[in-house]
Amino acid sequence: MLKKGVERREVLRALGEVFRAHGYEGASLTLITEATGLGKGSLYHLFPGGKEQMAAEVLADIGGWFELNIYAPLREADDAARAIAAMIAGVDQYFHSGDRICLVGLVALGSARDTFTEAVDGYFARWQAALAQLLRRSGLSKSQAQRRAEDALLTIQGALVLARARNDAGIFRRALSDLTARLLAPAD
Amino acid sequence: MLKKGVERREVLRALGEVFRAHGYEGASLTLITEATGLGKGSLYHLFPGGKEQMAAEVLADIGGWFELNIYAPLREADDAARAIAAMIAGVDQYFHSGDRICLVGLVALGSARDTFTEAVDGYFARWQAALAQLLRRSGLSKSQAQRRAEDALLTIQGALVLARARNDAGIFRRALSDLTARLLAPAD
DNA sequence: GACTCTCTGTACCGATCGGTACAATATCCC
DNA sequence: GGGATATTGTACCGATCGGTACAGAGAGTC
Numbered sequence: 001m002l003k004k005g006v007e008r009r010e011v012l013r014a015l016g017e018v019f020r021a022h023g024y025e026g027a028s029l030t031l032i033t034e035a036t037g038l039g040k041g042s043l044y045h046l047f048p049g050g051k052e053q054m055a056a057e058v059l060a061d062i063g064g065w066f067e068l069n070i071y072a073p074l075r076e077a078d079d080a081a082r083a084i085a086a087m088i089a090g091v092d093q094y095f096h097s098g099d100r101i102c103l104v105g106l107v108a109l110g111s112a113r114d115t116f117t118e119a120v121d122g123y124f125a126r127w128q129a130a131l132a133q134l135l136r137r138s139g140l141s142k143s144q145a146q147r148r149a150e151d152a153l154l155t156i157q158g159a160l161v162l163a164r165a166r167n168d169a170g171i172f173r174r175a176l177s178d179l180t181a182r183l184l185a186p187a188d
Numbered sequence: 189m190l191k192k193g194v195e196r197r198e199v200l201r202a203l204g205e206v207f208r209a210h211g212y213e214g215a216s217l218t219l220i221t222e223a224t225g226l227g228k229g230s231l232y233h234l235f236p237g238g239k240e241q242m243a244a245e246v247l248a249d250i251g252g253w254f255e256l257n258i259y260a261p262l263r264e265a266d267d268a269a270r271a272i273a274a275m276i277a278g279v280d281q282y283f284h285s286g287d288r289i290c291l292v293g294l295v296a297l298g299s300a301r302d303t304f305t306e307a308v309d310g311y312f313a314r315w316q317a318a319l320a321q322l323l324r325r326s327g328l329s330k331s332q333a334q335r336r337a338e339d340a341l342l343t344i345q346g347a348l349v350l351a352r353a354r355n356d357a358g359i360f361r362r363a364l365s366d367l368t369a370r371l372l373a374p375a376d
Numbered sequence: 377g378a379c380t381c382t383c384t385g386t387a388c389c390g391a392t393c394g395g396t397a398c399a400a401t402a403t404c405c406c
Numbered sequence: 407g408g409g410a411t412a413t414t415g416t417a418c419c420g421a422t423c424g425g426t427a428c429a430g431a432g433a434g435t436c
Binding site for chain 2 (some may be wrong): 412
């Protein structure tokens with residue numbers, strides 16, 4: 001029998017990696033059973049809603065991780081430089097320095113976006129809001145803060161795409177480094 | 189009978205839109221026949237290599253478009269500001285101001301990347317080389333030029349992802365505008 | 377040990393997948 | 407018009423898709 005809380009989290013992690021590797025459409029139940037070590041019986045017992053529920057929970061789990069490790073620290077910080085460094089470090093860790101892509105970005109590009117609109121939009125919306133809020137506290141105007149936060153998110157996503165396309169994780173590391181400087185620059 | 193050159197190009201355009209909308213794995217032959225108006229018979233007559241050949245030719249076609257409309261002008265330009273403005277205008281046109289995603293980026297994120305490594309890598313490599321070459325001629329160091337070109341590509345890709353994720357094409361337009369300024373800035 | 381209730385492996389479902397075979401139909405050249 | 411060739415629609419292939427049914431194994435309780 002499952003130790004409910006613990007095991008489910010591990011299953012979600014494995015599910016996340018399958019969806020990351022093959023996309024929502026490409027992640028067949030065969031691949032999923034292999035990656036999780038769970039047969040269809042267990043899978044549909046855990047997720048009666050099938051593949052859609054699995055993906056939804058994975059996205060929610062990712063959202064939870066970012067809420068805890070990225071957004072909340074951003075909101076609560078009083079030292080902007082330190083908070084931004086922490087965010088960059090967290091992002092670097094989460095994406096394995098560019099070796100791991102962003103599932104939310106992948107879903108956003110595919111046709112599964114329509115099924116998970118809210119999760120996808122919310123992921124970026126909350127991130128941008130938390131970051132913009134910090135930048136605003138550090139002296140930027142509202143619109144400048146929002147624009148700069150937008151730039152940060154798009155840079156991270158683009159760096160992940162390009163790093164994977166060119167199979168060069170260095171692209172991601174360089175982008176994060178440049179981004180840090182850009183976020184900390186004085187208002188222009 | 190097909191007027192070979194003309195019709196094939198139109199078929200490739202339709203194929204491109206299907207792959208853009210559903211990804212490589214998600215683009216079923218049913219969707220393809222609907223989008224192209226061609227039955228399986230015609231499809232496999234035109235592309236004996238099946239789906240893989242279709243995608244390969246679509247990617248090659250895209251590469252050709254960028255070669256002609258983006259890379260070559262970049263290489264041949266002598267006025268950097270004008271050339272960069274032209275590139276941005278071309279990109280804005282191609283991606284319908286943020287309403288259309290980049291198929292190469294989408295393929296890069298999916299598991300189909302391994303099948304089309306060369307096309308995906310080449311698309312970005314040629315772009316970066318052409319842009320870096322121009323920036324170098326305009327006075328930047330080799331490494332600065334390369335880094336700045338890399339930043340340009342990643343910004344465009346990220347803007348497309350974020351614009352689609354948040355369903356806000358304005359993100360793409362703002363990113364292109366900022367990018368223009370960043371590309372034209374003096375060496376730092 | 378018997379009674380629950382949770383969990384899981386297996387067989388199976390209809391639908392659809394990418395791809396093939398091929399006869400029928402156009403279109404071309406002469 | 408006839409013969410060659412290019413193109414197409416349709417039927418069909420085995421494999422796999424996501425999902426369901428259900429019997430039985432496993433664990434917890436008394």
